[in-house]
Amino acid sequence: MNQATLTVAKVSDPTVVITLRGSWTVSGVLPALDQLSALLDCGQLKAVAFITGDDFSWDSRLLAWLLACQRMLESSQCQFDLSGMPEDVGDLFRLANTVPPNKALPQRHQSLFHHLINRVARLGDESMELLAFTGDLALSLCYWLSRKGSARWSDIINFCHQSGPSALPIITLQSILIGMILAYLGMVQLRQFGAEVYVSNLVGVGMVREMGALMTAVIMSGRTGAAYAAQLGTMQVNEEIDALITLGIKPMDYLVLPRTLALILTIPLLCLYSNILGMIGGGLVATSMDITWLMYLYQLRDAISSGDIMTGVFKSFIFAVLIAMAGCRAGLACGRSSAAVGQATTNAVVTAIIYLVVADAGLNILFYHLGI
Amino acid sequence: MSQLRQEVVIEACGLTMKYGSNLIQSNLHFQISKGDVFVIMGGSGCGKSTLLKHMIGLYEPAEGEILFSGQSYFSATAKQQLAMRKRWGVTYQGGALFSDKTLAENVALPLEQYTTLTSKDIRDMVHYKLALVGLAGFEAFYPSQISGGMCKRAGLARAIALDPDILFFDEPSAGLDPLSARRLDDLILQLRDSTGATVVIVTHELASIFAIGSNGVYLDASTRTQLDTGSPEYMLNHSKHDVVREFLSRGAGGGEYADE
Numbered sequence: 001m002n003q004a005t006l007t008v009a010k011v012s013d014p015t016v017v018i019t020l021r022g023s024w025t026v027s028g029v030l031p032a033l034d035q036l037s038a039l040l041d042c043g044q045l046k047a048v049a050f051i052t053g054d055d056f057s058w059d060s061r062l063l064a065w066l067l068a069c070q071r072m073l074e075s076s077q078c079q080f081d082l083s084g085m086p087e088d089v090g091d092l093f094r095l096a097n098t099v100p101p102n103k104a105l106p107q108r109h110q111s112l113f114h115h116l117i118n119r120v121a122r123l124g125d126e127s128m129e130l131l132a133f134t135g136d137l138a139l140s141l142c143y144w145l146s147r148k149g150s151a152r153w154s155d156i157i158n159f160c161h162q163s164g165p166s167a168l169p170i171i172t173l174q175s176i177l178i179g180m181i182l183a184y185l186g187m188v189q190l191r192q193f194g195a196e197v198y199v200s201n202l203v204g205v206g207m208v209r210e211m212g213a214l215m216t217a218v219i220m221s222g223r224t225g226a227a228y229a230a231q232l233g234t235m236q237v238n239e240e241i242d243a244l245i246t247l248g249i250k251p252m253d254y255l256v257l258p259r260t261l262a263l264i265l266t267i268p269l270l271c272l273y274s275n276i277l278g279m280i281g282g283g284l285v286a287t288s289m290d291i292t293w294l295m296y297l298y299q300l301r302d303a304i305s306s307g308d309i310m311t312g313v314f315k316s317f318i319f320a321v322l323i324a325m326a327g328c329r330a331g332l333a334c335g336r337s338s339a340a341v342g343q344a345t346t347n348a349v350v351t352a353i354i355y356l357v358v359a360d361a362g363l364n365i366l367f368y369h370l371g372i
Numbered sequence: 373m374s375q376l377r378q379e380v381v382i383e384a385c386g387l388t389m390k391y392g393s394n395l396i397q398s399n400l401h402f403q404i405s406k407g408d409v410f411v412i413m414g415g416s417g418c419g420k421s422t423l424l425k426h427m428i429g430l431y432e433p434a435e436g437e438i439l440f441s442g443q444s445y446f447s448a449t450a451k452q453q454l455a456m457r458k459r460w461g462v463t464y465q466g467g468a469l470f471s472d473k474t475l476a477e478n479v480a481l482p483l484e485q486y487t488t489l490t491s492k493d494i495r496d497m498v499h500y501k502l503a504l505v506g507l508a509g510f511e512a513f514y515p516s517q518i519s520g521g522m523c524k525r526a527g528l529a530r531a532i533a534l535d536p537d538i539l540f541f542d543e544p545s546a547g548l549d550p551l552s553a554r555r556l557d558d559l560i561l562q563l564r565d566s567t568g569a570t571v572v573i574v575t576h577e578l579a580s581i582f583a584i585g586s587n588g589v590y591l592d593a594s595t596r597t598q599l600d601t602g603s604p605e606y607m608l609n610h611s612k613h614d615v616v617r618e619f620l621s622r623g624a625g626g627g628e629y630a631d632e
Contacts, residue, residue: 239468246428247482248457310458361430 002055004030010041014046021053024062026197033065033072045076051084063092070097119357133329137260140252150249151257159262163224167270170219175207175274178215179281182206186282187289196291200299203282208304212275213312214360217319220267221352226329228259229348233341241332251332260324264317271316275309311372315363319356326352380569381538381568382427386436395478395596397421400436402601409564409571411581411588411604415619422463424542427572429453440538458486461531461569462540467523469515475526476511477501482533501529504557507628521552522601525559531579534619539563541573545580553577555582573614578622590616 002022009017040048050066066089070080082090110118143149186202232255233237235241241251283296330348333342382404389396396419396504404410407506412420414427421526425431427438430443438445440456469478478499484490491498502508505525515523524544531539541560545553557580564571575581581604589601592615599613 135476151561235470238466238471239464240470242425242430243462243464243468243470245430246457246460247485247530248454249485294479 004028005029006036007053008036011049016040016045016047016050017049017051017084019053020056020062022055022057024056024058024065026059026061028061030061030065035066036071039256040073040185045073045078047079047081048073049081049084052086053229058086058089063088063096066093067096083167087094118244128324129319130329133325136252137256137325138301140250140257141325144181146259147258149253151253151261155258156265157263159259160266160350162227164263164266165221165347167220167223167266168273170223171216171270171274172277173371174215174219174282175277178211179203179207179278179283180285181321182211182278182286183282183285187286191250196289197295197299199286200296201292203301204279204300204303205281205308207275208312210312210360210364212278212317212320213271213358215269216271216274216316216355217323217356220263220270220320221314221323221326221356222349225323225348226262226345228324228327229331229334230341233329233344234332236332237336237341239337256324256328256332260321261329262325265311267323268322271312272309275312298308307372311367315360318359322355322359326355376523380392380404381406382410382572383409383442384436385439387423387426387438388435389426389431390434391422394569397591397595398435400591400598402587402589402598403611404570404572406570407568408565409560409573410592411573411585413415413575413576413581413588413604413619414591415593417592418589419596420540420576423591424540424572424574428460428540429457429483433524456600458534459537460540461525461534461536461538463524463531463542463544464543465546467515467532467550468529469523469526471515472603474514475507475518475529478526479533482530486534497533501533504525504532504563505529506555521548521556523533524548524556528556528559530587532567535567536569538570538572541571541575543574543576545575545577553580554583560584577622580619590619 004020004022004024007019007022007273009019011017018036022028029080048069049195065081080093081315083092089332107126118277140149144151144283183199186199190198190202232241235255241255244251245255279300283293287293327348330344333345375587377498379443380403380439384400384402387400389400402410402469408454412423412610414420422431426433432446439444443452444541445453446617465550468502469475473481476495479501480494483494499508500513502510505528506520507525507529509527510518510522515526518526528541528544539560545555545559558587560571560573563569571584573580573584585604587602588604588607590597590599590611590613591597592599592613600611600616604620607616611617611620
């Protein structure tokens, strides 16, 4: 195969004729453009004519080179004359030039600093939006209670089924293991004081006041909160939400409220279930060491008061509202692409867990000061 | 009829649309009379669908307003807005059917919300509306079980459930084969003739534009404003703008469709 070469000849002063020889193809090596610009006196160039020489062959590579050449000579606005080239080359070159290139730049990713500044500036907006969303949800609940809203019991029961019974297996596994972990932790520490029997207190109070509610909520935010975000996000992508609005139905009444009510109904129940299984799990560990079931249960009865149970259930009620809000808000704010649905789901889980942890800390401080 | 045609149902007054700070279209002026089939046309990305979404109240205009029989949607009270919405039927590009509901439940939804019909009456009504769009017998199907064209028609059945005065279509024939597109056009015209509804339609299918359009507006992507308004035939033959004539004749410069 012949090496691609070119020779430059000046015919009349502003016009230059360039002869191309050899193989101008993808597999060959083409002369560098800087080399050409050194040969040409770019400043006064008015027209460049290309003609073919010996053994000339070409493919897209030639066109790419010609376009690069044209970009290099753009400032001098010289004419390209391709009449000496094969007809197809001229046609393709014209085709590539029919639509002038776009000058505007796409939006660049911002620098980290700007990104941070924007995020901080957006925090204010976001908390206002959250407040507005909460208000809307409360209004929608009032409408529903006064029998004007469009949430339907059939929907609520359907969502209850999705979020409640179907979540039992994973809650079972999780609760038994948490109970066992607490029991191991307690046994090792309490043995130092010979107070092994108090492992019941640790497991019981730990589950009922804290772990049952929190861990159930974490599981539910990953399971149901994410599902809500994905459902509403996909509805947003399919324009189903727009369709609802134009039918005069508020998404808040029709989509968000039934989901929230379903979670409010199921999560406290799941929390109670989780408490019981956690205590059983703790018992399994305790009795495998040097405590009998009778001692364990007897001590457990003394350790837990109904106030403790109510505390946990109240927490899980608050968590249910937060999970539903995080999920539904992320879904409704979803963009209109499939990537946005994924982002909305991530968002739902992350915000839900942040809400949970912050709310849990706040509630614990509150209960401590109220002496509950 | 001629007197009816005078009645202006929708009017855009100096409408400017923006996404954030991004200008989409500015200074739009047009009037839509009762019984019109009004075509919003223009090249890709010029804001046709955005204009439609402004008309149905999903987006608020940046400037100017859209008047429905002299009443602006965004300055109306919530009760008036709901009343206006009940008079509109909207079909979306992909049908936008609720995927967790059967076709019957989809069409029944507006009826359950706004009428006091019994469930049996609603069932009959749903059957009638689905039969109108050629989907009788598909009541128990889910949107995922039928084809894209059928989804669009089912979306139309839901849009006409409450016998709307104004029907909005977002690209009804996009993604349909020529025959189905033609049938949909005929269906739209029949519905217009039999119910006296006004039709607003976003499309860039030339065949549709000339087959059903009686009025229209051309939005230009580069100047970001309307270039012309009037019937498609009028624009094709008399528009001052080359772009409009080229668009309406697929680049041939005018005349091709004028005889039809």
